[in-house]
Amino acid sequence: MNTGTIFFSYSRQDSDFVIHLAQSLREAGAKVWLDQLDIQPGSRWDKSIEQALFKSNTLLIILSKASVESPNVMDEVSFALEENKRVVPILLEDCDIPFRLRRLQFADFTGNRNRALNTLIASLGLEDQVASKLSDTAADHNLIDKAEKESKVENITPPKPVIPPPTDTKKYQIPAASVQSTATSSPNSEKKSSKKLFYMAAAVVAVGIAIWSLIQLQTQPEEEQQIAETADETDWKLIQNTDDAQLFEAHIANFKPCEHLALAQTKLDSLKPTPDVALVDEPEPEPEPTPEELARAEEQKKWEAVKLLNQYANYLNFYKTHTESEFREEARTKLIEYLDQTGYVYYGSKFSNYFDLAFEPQGDGVPVVDKFYVATxxxxxxxxxxxxxxxxxxxxxxxLVFVEEVIESGSSYWIKIKFSEDRFVN
Known part of the structure; x- marks a missing residue:
C-alpha cells in the first residue's frame, strides 16, 4: 500500500482539473503535495518544489499538450525516474506521450472517467479506506459521472520499475620505487723532506779534538786548564756561524762545562726541526634557524609521517587542518586517488542542496568544477x-565527492563526480 506523499507534476494550463483532483485525493485521506495549495507565502518557489519532489515517493504526471512541452515538467519526470520513484501518468487530453512514459500504465481521463479513476486508484496503490472514499470525493468535484460512481474498483497492478543492477569499478595504485645514492672520496697528498750534511765542519771538529788530546798528553797539569780553554775558544770560533746542529751537539759534549754552553744550547735548539703541526680548519658555526625555517621543518616532519602511514584518514585530516601548508596539494592529490569511482548525478536546479562544499565556506548554487563536496x-x-x-x-x-564536470540540461544539471561508497568527510 502507498503511504507516502503524492507529488503533482503538471502545466498551469491544466490547473482546474489538477486542483479538483488534488482536493479529492486529500479529502479521501491521501497525502498530497501541490504547489498551488502547499507553498507558504514568502517561500522560495523553486526550492520548495525541489524539496517536496525529493521527499515524495510518487509522482503524478498530468499529460496534456502543454505539459509535455514544459521543460520543468519533464525535468521533474526525469528526476523521479532517476530516483526510482513511482510514476503514475494521467492522460488529460490527446498528446504525444514521451517515450520514457509509454511503458507505464496510465489513467485515461479522455474517455470513461469512472474506469480511469479505478485505474488511478490501482496504480497509486491507495489504502482501502482511501480508495473507498475517493469515488465519493471525485464525484463531488465533478471528476467522474455521479450516476456510475458505485462501480467497483478494478485491481490493476502497475508494472514494477526496472532497476538496473549497480556496477562497480576499482582502481589500483602502483607504489613508487626507491632510489639510492652513492658517495665518492679523494686521496690525500704527502710531503717529503731532505737533510743536508756538513762534512767539512765535522772534519774540523775532529782535527780540533785530536790536537787537544795530543797536547793534553804532553803538557803538565797546570797547563791543562789553559790549553782546554784555548781549544774551547778555537772550536767555538769555527762553528759559531754555521747551521749544523751536529757541530753544536759535539761542542757541548766535548767542552762541557764551558763559557759557550748557553750560546751553543740556544743555537742547537734553534736548528732542531720542529714537528709538523697539522692545521685543522675549524668549521664555521651554523647560523641559528629562523622561526620560519623551524616551522617549515616541523611541517615537513608531520607530512613525512602522514606519507609513511599512507592512510585515507591521515591524508583527510592533514588536508582539513593544514590549510596553508606547502604539502596540502600533495594531500589533495592523494584524496582524489582514493575516490576510485566516476559517475553522474542529477541536479534539479541551481537551488539544489544535494552537495555542500567540504572544506570551504558554503556557497549557493550549482557545484563548481575541481572542488571537494560532501553529500547531504x-x-x-x-x-x-x-x-x-x-x-x-x-x-x-x-x-566525500570531487566535481569533475558540470553539464547543463535545460533548467537542470548533470554533475560528473569522482566518489567512493566508503569514503566520508569524518
Whole structure:
C-alpha cells in the first residue's frame, strides 16, 4: 500500500482539473503535495518544489499538450525516474506521450472517467479506506459521472520499475620505487723532506779534538786548564756561524762545562726541526634557524609521517587542518586517488542542496568544477548524463565527492563526480 506523499507534476494550463483532483485525493485521506495549495507565502518557489519532489515517493504526471512541452515538467519526470520513484501518468487530453512514459500504465481521463479513476486508484496503490472514499470525493468535484460512481474498483497492478543492477569499478595504485645514492672520496697528498750534511765542519771538529788530546798528553797539569780553554775558544770560533746542529751537539759534549754552553744550547735548539703541526680548519658555526625555517621543518616532519602511514584518514585530516601548508596539494592529490569511482548525478536546479562544499565556506548554487563536496543525502550515481543510464553506485550522507564536470540540461544539471561508497568527510 502507498503511504507516502503524492507529488503533482503538471502545466498551469491544466490547473482546474489538477486542483479538483488534488482536493479529492486529500479529502479521501491521501497525502498530497501541490504547489498551488502547499507553498507558504514568502517561500522560495523553486526550492520548495525541489524539496517536496525529493521527499515524495510518487509522482503524478498530468499529460496534456502543454505539459509535455514544459521543460520543468519533464525535468521533474526525469528526476523521479532517476530516483526510482513511482510514476503514475494521467492522460488529460490527446498528446504525444514521451517515450520514457509509454511503458507505464496510465489513467485515461479522455474517455470513461469512472474506469480511469479505478485505474488511478490501482496504480497509486491507495489504502482501502482511501480508495473507498475517493469515488465519493471525485464525484463531488465533478471528476467522474455521479450516476456510475458505485462501480467497483478494478485491481490493476502497475508494472514494477526496472532497476538496473549497480556496477562497480576499482582502481589500483602502483607504489613508487626507491632510489639510492652513492658517495665518492679523494686521496690525500704527502710531503717529503731532505737533510743536508756538513762534512767539512765535522772534519774540523775532529782535527780540533785530536790536537787537544795530543797536547793534553804532553803538557803538565797546570797547563791543562789553559790549553782546554784555548781549544774551547778555537772550536767555538769555527762553528759559531754555521747551521749544523751536529757541530753544536759535539761542542757541548766535548767542552762541557764551558763559557759557550748557553750560546751553543740556544743555537742547537734553534736548528732542531720542529714537528709538523697539522692545521685543522675549524668549521664555521651554523647560523641559528629562523622561526620560519623551524616551522617549515616541523611541517615537513608531520607530512613525512602522514606519507609513511599512507592512510585515507591521515591524508583527510592533514588536508582539513593544514590549510596553508606547502604539502596540502600533495594531500589533495592523494584524496582524489582514493575516490576510485566516476559517475553522474542529477541536479534539479541551481537551488539544489544535494552537495555542500567540504572544506570551504558554503556557497549557493550549482557545484563548481575541481572542488571537494560532501553529500547531504543519499543519491543514486549514474553511468552517463541521461536519466535512463545504468546506476554505477550511490553516495550516502557525509560521502566525500570531487566535481569533475558540470553539464547543463535545460533548467537542470548533470554533475560528473569522482566518489567512493566508503569514503566520508569524518
Amino acid at each position: 543525502q543519499a543519491r543514486t550515481i549514474r553511468g552517463g548524463s541521461e536519466s535512463n543510464s545504468p546506476a554505477v553506485g550511490s553516495t550516502k550522507s557525509k560521502s
